[in-house]
Amino acid sequence: MTTKEILQEYWGYDSFRPLQEDIINAVLDGKDVLALLPTGGGKSICFQVPALVKDGICLVISPLIALMKDQVQNLKNRGILALSIYSGMSFPEVKKTLQNAAYGNYKFLYVSPERLETNLFLEMLPSMNISMIAVDEAHCISQWGYDFRPPYMRIASLREYLPDVPVLALTASATKNVQDDICEKLLFQQTHKRFQQSFERANLSYSVFNIASKQNKLLEILNNVKGSAIVYCKSRKQTKDIADLLLLNKINADYYHAGLSNEERNNRQEKWINNTTRVIACTNAFGMGIDKPDVRVVVHYGVPDCLENYYQEAGRAGRDGKRAYAVLLYNDRELADLEQLSTIRYPSKEEIKHVYVSLMNSLQIAAGGGEGMSLDFDIATFSAAFKINILTATYAIKALEQEDILSFNEVFFKPSTIVFNCNKDELNDFEKQHPQLENMIKGLLRSYEGIFDYPATIYEKQLAKFLQKKLSDVEKELKELKRFGIIDYSPQKDTPQITLLQNRMYNDSFTINLQEQKERKLHFEKRVKAMVDYINNKINCRSIEIADYFNDHTVKKCGICDNCINQHDLVISKEEFDNIARQIKEVVSSQGVSLKEILTHLPGIKKEKIWKVIDYLQSENELMVSKEGKIS
Incomplete structure (x- = not known):
């Protein structure tokens, strides 16, 4: 099929959005491509369509497990076979997935960047007919960007194994420096192509208010602008406080942050998407991969630390093309705090070392050991126990992540797994002695192929539905089978995880690259200055100011932001x-x-x-x- 026929067949669209077709054709011509498509600009279509045209499987590299799962499920819903590998999967599960990618009829394999250099992945790579590589959230590869992730630096090593495979790098927001850095770090060919969709959002009205009572202004906004809304908050506590305030004022609201269980997050997100909940008060953990077109207003209740984050989050409003509002509320104290933030964000070597040693002691890791271990970790409990300021702990851990010493996954989800510990004869004997568990055993064997050979991922809710039992009864029977030693059952986990990427350093040999820390700090201060300038700007069109920051100089005055309206008046x-x-x-x-x-x-x-x-x-x-x- 042609690209347009594929678009119509699987997505039901008659035509591409601006630049999508150009990007797709460049990939099909074998070119490396950098695509800057703003939030809601249809990035996934740009690699999913050419992957269906080409023979073989598309390797998609993404840092966000939740986003991976959503995209895989969306592809499956469209009748397209897709797989994913992420942290938390067992060795047999990863091996089975890679075998399916190599020998099955799959079109997409989603992987987190940490998986790329594992021996198992590299062993299986020659067996996979990789047609193209898509790098999502590509700004993560740049040390000078706002969301640097060291594992992204490993992507370039894939090119040694796949020299003729085109790479498509996608991001919603990157400055000119970061764009150049992406192309350099991914070893793009000289003939590579760059496409940048306009950063103009003609229907989105930006405004900024320096306000004494944010609560009153928020209520005023939500009473004046009807429809679905997001309120971005600076802390988990604030999300709940704001939701409570809105409920008191008869505005249907809920709150969302990474500290909630996986099930709670999904439930609250679904209710908001379906408009059962009108307003969601949330931290920036919310919104990635959510395609809700009818959001009428996004309010920032606190000041973001960079225009990249602000543009992405504000851009979740008005994707249906109808008038929408992006409102930023601040006070002078917040701006002063923001300008001092770099000293907190970039702790000294002594502070980083203190946090590292305390962390290793907390996790009970002996010097010279620990590489590859993943352990439950609660940063609030850790900070309290070791009397370390929670912000110092957070940013010291971030620094250790950027040095590839460890990784901290705050939004972690590992589904339940089961494997049988006995052979089939032993299982038959057990069933005769425990007939009350026979139904459960048969349900497991019918539902999960290969459950005797390797741990299978199971979902207790689906199993309960299949067996027509209560969820509590299913969990009770699984625990009983485990107690008898018939199965090895690991219930799902969604607690934050620390993964050690290196053995614990001896105290006298602790090293960290301070020059790179210093340069990151300087780039951070430039981003903060751009954010402060945006807030203090009372004259120039806000749409133009945002677009200029991202090297898009084509945008005309919007006529609907607060500055345009004031200048008109x-x-x-x-x-x-x-x-x-x-x-x-x-x-x-x-x-x-x-x-x-x-x-x-x-x-x-x-x-x-x-x-x-x-x-x-x-x-x-x-x-x-x-x-x-x-x-x-």
Whole structure:
């Protein structure tokens, strides 16, 4: 089929969005491609369509387990065979998945970057007919970007094994520096292509408010703008506080953060997607991979630390093309805190070492050992036990991640697994002695192929539905079978995990690359400055300012952001100008008056217009302003 026939057959669309077809054709021509498509711009179509045209399997590299699972499920729903490998899977599960990728009729294999250099993956790679490589969230490969992840640096080594396979790198937001860095780090050919969709969102109205009472302003916004909404908060506690505030004011709301169980997160997300819940108050753990077109307003209740995050999160509003609003609420204290943030975000070597040693002691890892271990880890409990500031702990761990010493997965989900510990004859004998468990045993054998040979991933809810039993009864019987030694049953886990990527260093040999830390800090400070400049900007169109930051200089004035509206309101006709100038001159005496007095005497006129006229009269030497601010 042609690309358009595939689009129609599997996605039901008659035509591509801007640039999608150009990107697809460049990949089909064998070119390396960097594609910058803003949030909601249809990135996945750009690799899924050419992968269905080409023979073989597309390798998709993504850092987000939840996003991987969603995309695999979406492809399966469309009748397209897809697989995924992520942290938490057992060795036999990974091996089986790779065998399916090599010898089955699958079109997509999603993998986390950490999996690329494992011996098992590299052993199976020659057996897989890889047609193309798609690198999602490609900005993660750049040390100078806002979300650097060291495992992404390993992607380039794949090119030694797959020299003629084109690479498509995709991201929603990357500055010119980061774009160049992506192409360099992924060893793009000189003939590579770059495509950048416009950062213009003609239907999205940006506004910024310096406000004393954020609570009142939030209620005002949500009462004025009907429909689905997101409120981004700076802490988990704040998400609950905001949801409670909204419920008190009869606005249907819930909260979401990474500290909730996997099931709770899914339930709350589903209710919001289906409009059962109108407003979701959340941390930035929310929103990745969610395609909800009818979000009418996104409110940032606190200041993001960079325009990349702000643009992505604000861009979740109005994907249906109808008018939507992105509102940022702040106060002066927050801006001052943001400008000091780099000292917190980039701890000293001594602080990092202290956190590292404390962490190893907490996890009970002996010096010289531990590589490859994954362990449950609660950062709040750890910080309290070792009397370390939780922010210092968080950013020290981030620094250790960036040095490839360990990885910290806060949103972790490992499904339940079961494998039989006995042979079939022993199982028959057991069933005769325990007939009450026979139904469960037969259900497991019918539902999960190969359950005698390797641990199978199971979902207790699905099993309960299949057996027509209560979930609690299913869990009880599985535990009973485990107690008898018939099965090895590991219930699902969704606790945060620390994975050690190196053996524990001896205290006197602790090393970290401080030069790279220093350079990352400088890049972070540049991003903070851009965010502060955006907030302080009261004149220029906000859409243009955001687009310029991402090297898109094609965007025209939006006409609907707060600055455009205010500037439009400040247009003064000659007749109005003369009238304001006459009234000012009547108020001003030779002794001089304050601006406050002038504003009091001209109550029906916008103060910005009065300032504009005073500036002009001053420049024409018709008015004088003294050092004390008196106008005469």
